[in-house]
Amino acid sequence: MRWYKKRDVKDGEISHPADGEQWKNFDRRYPSFAQEIRNIRLGLATDGFNPFGPTGKKTYSVWPVVIVVYNLPPSMCMKKPYMFMTDIVPGPNSIGKYINVCLRPLIDELKILWNTGVKTYDQSLKQNFTMRAAIMWTISDYLAMSMISGWSGKGKMGCQVCLGSVQGFQLKYCGKRSFYGTNRIFLESNDPLHQKSNLFDKEERRLFRGRLSGEGVKELLDGLVFPPPGKTNSKARSVGYGEEHHWTHVPIFYELPYWSSHSLRYSIDIMHTEKNVFENIFFTIVNAAKSKDHKKARADCKHFGMLPHLWIDEKGKSPKAPYSLTRKQHEEIRLAGPAYWHWIYPIERLLGKLKQKVDNKARVEGSIAERYMEEEILNICSFYFASDTIHNKVRRNEVLFDVQNSENLEVFKYPFQSVGKEGTRYMSDDERELAEEYVLLNSPEVQPYLRKYQDRVMRQRPEITPQALDRIVKSRFKTWFKQKVDKDEVEGPRFRDLLEGPILKVMTFETCQVNGYKFSTKYASGSGIVVKGNLHGNNLDYYGQLQEIIRLIYQGCNHVYLFKCIWFDSVGNDVRINKNRVITIDMTSRLKSNEIFILASQASQVYYAPSVLDPKAKIYTVVKSKSRPIDESIVAQNDIEDAFQEDRSNASTSFSLFVDFAQYGQIPFIRREEEE
Structure with missing residues (x-):
């Protein structure tokens, strides 16, 4: 829950909602809430789906309300075990403006979590604290936003930004509403584009009063009178609806004390927007x-x-x-952070899982709720076991880091997992020399001494060229460094094992997992390689193809994993980047270099896509792959925190995992305020 505060933050980079302006403004406005970093920031998402499937004959719409926790790291946030279905808006029809009735229990609990908080036990620090929570924004498509925001998105006043300041008109033949030409209203009167009347509608329908703040919207709603809920008033509207405003009801979220202070209250789902x-x-x-x-x-x-x-x-x-x-940067990114923190892709996947839980077609909502509670109980109980569960299993293409060898050199302990067929062979003397040289010069712990040696050579020979310096380093650095190690002038673990070099016998593999990728010499889709290089002081991407996965064996039972590759000519004109930043490469070109090895830890994966028009052409397009997230701490299984069943409860001296839910059958539900 403290990850968002402890992570590395780069200046000018938005990588988390905490980097967005809304999060920062919220912290400045409510410093007491921000002071406790374990207080929870939430997002609320909802979307409707037909539990009978798209081909179902029955029309039915169910609207689960899901809560996501933004304190969690990317590997957990917006993942199924950590998204909580707090409510189900029942079908068969959309509830529309009466959604406040279904959200009432949730809002009551959110008010308690904001005003007084709840006593919570922090497992990591072994202490109790008062936890509070706040909703940062909602996530929905445009249709659902009309329900939860209270402003109808239909008709000529459907814009949720200007709230009726700019009105559209009806197309004669298509019959739809259009706002063509009305965007002139958003320009300043002295803007040169404002004078080009041929680009806009001739009639200025209304002056744009600007985007209303949350306080302004709340004040506007306080002045309106809405008909009471009920079937008899289902089509009734407040005075001025369709002419002065499009409010159908007062959003229940304005009962939260902080809601009107948000700059972004309703986030339009990017998934539906980009799809449409x-x-x-x-x-x-x-x-x-x-x-x-x-x-x-x-x-x-x-x-x-x-x-x-x-x-x-x-x-x-x-x-x-x-x-x-054209490309356009959305305002939502500036306020709420990267799009993947507030889009609805994970919610849609969750809805797909919920759809599979409908066993009783006659009782859709009850069937979903029953199966969901069963899963939640199992998820909570799994925290009490040390074995692999949904909460601590290794993610795809991830490799655990063995902390027992934490004092060893990084090249000896870098996380690597071989998969599939293994083999052995003997390297030639030239291969062994090249591999030994590359591992030594690219070991992170050796880099300070390498730079020191280069500075020494450049002081002695100021006129030396970068090419000559590289030759001297490759031929003489090892001898100089070995002398330093023998005289104990170098501090570091197992440098002697590294300087002894590998044996000629090596292990080979067809497939491996490293850096969040799965590389393979068997399939072309897994053999594309790109590595960051340096050519005489200039950074350069080197593209190649994986030929062999090798494990070098050093003294002291140490191993180093190398990739043997062929390299395409990145120095010449065989790798090109066009104006659209698309990279193409000549697959028949070869880089003139004897550096055939790289450390497995240096490799990133690419895919070489053939031309659609001419699959046999030698020019391929480079498609860069995205690794699985590995930016969080990954530790070996034997170093995880003790399982919960070994902890002593701070509430009682003993407890049972068995809970008889039948005993609660006759107990009526009561409000949280009445309990206190």
Whole structure:
């Protein structure tokens, strides 16, 4: 829960919601809450789904309400065991403006967690503390945002930013609402673009009053009167609806004391947005059946005097339209941090799991709730066992770090896992010399002495070239460094084992896991290599192909893992980067170098994709792979914290894991305030 505060933060880089402006503003406004770093920052996500599947004959909509915890590291946050379904909005139809009724128990608990907090036991520090919590924002698509924000996204006043300041109009032929030409209102009056009236609608419908703050919205809502809930008033609206505003109800989140202070209260889900925008643009560009560029759209252009170059001609033909894509940085990133912390992909995966829990089609919500509680009980109980569970299992392509050899050289202890077929062979004398030289010159503990030796040579020979310096280092550094070690002028573990070099016999592997990747010499998809290099002071990416995975054997039962590779010519013109930052490479080119080895710890993975137009062409596209997250501490199983069953409870001297839930069958639920 303290990870977000203890992590490494780079200036000017937004890698977590804590780096966003909203988190920082919240800390400044509520310093007592920010002082306890174990206080929880939450996100609330909801989306509807049909439990009977997309092909189901029955129309049904269930809306789970899920809480995510932003204190957790990326390996845990927004993962299934750590997302909590706190509520299920029942079907069969969307509940619409009456969602406040279903959110009432959750909001009551959130108010308690903010005002007084709850006593909580910190397992890592072995102490109790008062834990408080706050909702930072909600995550939903545009439809769900209309429900939870209270502002209807339908019609000519559907914009949730300007809240009715800018009104759209209805298209004559398509029948949909359009805001074309209204964005002139957002420009300053002295803006040169503001004077180009041909680019905008001729009529200025209303002055833009700016984005309202949370306090401004709350004040506006306090002045409106809404009809009471109930079926008889399901279609009733407050005075001025559709003309002055689009409020359907007062959002229940404004009962939270801090909610109106948020700059970003409702985060539009990026997943649905990018999917819908991509589909609309893509199908329009390729002129597919789902294209938005159809005859009705062209007729609307002519009716409203827009885009004359797209009007249908006298023969009934539609002129071809020039389209292009642009990049845009969203405001949400600045406020809430990187997109993957507040998109709904993990929530959608959770909804897919919930859909599988519907065993009783006649009681959908009860079936989901029952199975979900069973899983939650098992998840909690798994904390009390030291064996592998969902909470401590090794993630895909991760390798545990053995802390027992923590005093050894890094090249001897770097996490590495071989997979599949193994073999043995003997290196040639030239291979052994190249491997020994590369391991020595690239060992992290040797680097300070290597720089010291280079400085010594450059002082003696100021005119020396980088090429000559490299030759001297490769031929003489080992002798100089060995003398230092023999005279005990070097402090460090097992340098003598490193200087003795490896034996000729090596182990070979087909597949391995390292750095969060899975490399393979058997399949082309796992053999692409890229390594950061330095060519006479210039940083350069070297691209190659993995030929062999080797384990060198040193004295003292030490091992070093190397990749033997062929390298493409990155120095010449065989590796190119076009204006769109797409990297292409000539697969027939070869780099003239005898450095055929790299440390496995230095390798990153790429995939070489053949041309779609000509699969037999020698020019391939470089697609960089993304490793599994390995930026958090990874320790061996024998170094994990003791299992909970070995801890003494601070509440009682003994306890039982068996809980008889039948005894609670006749006890009515009571509110938290009444308990206290």
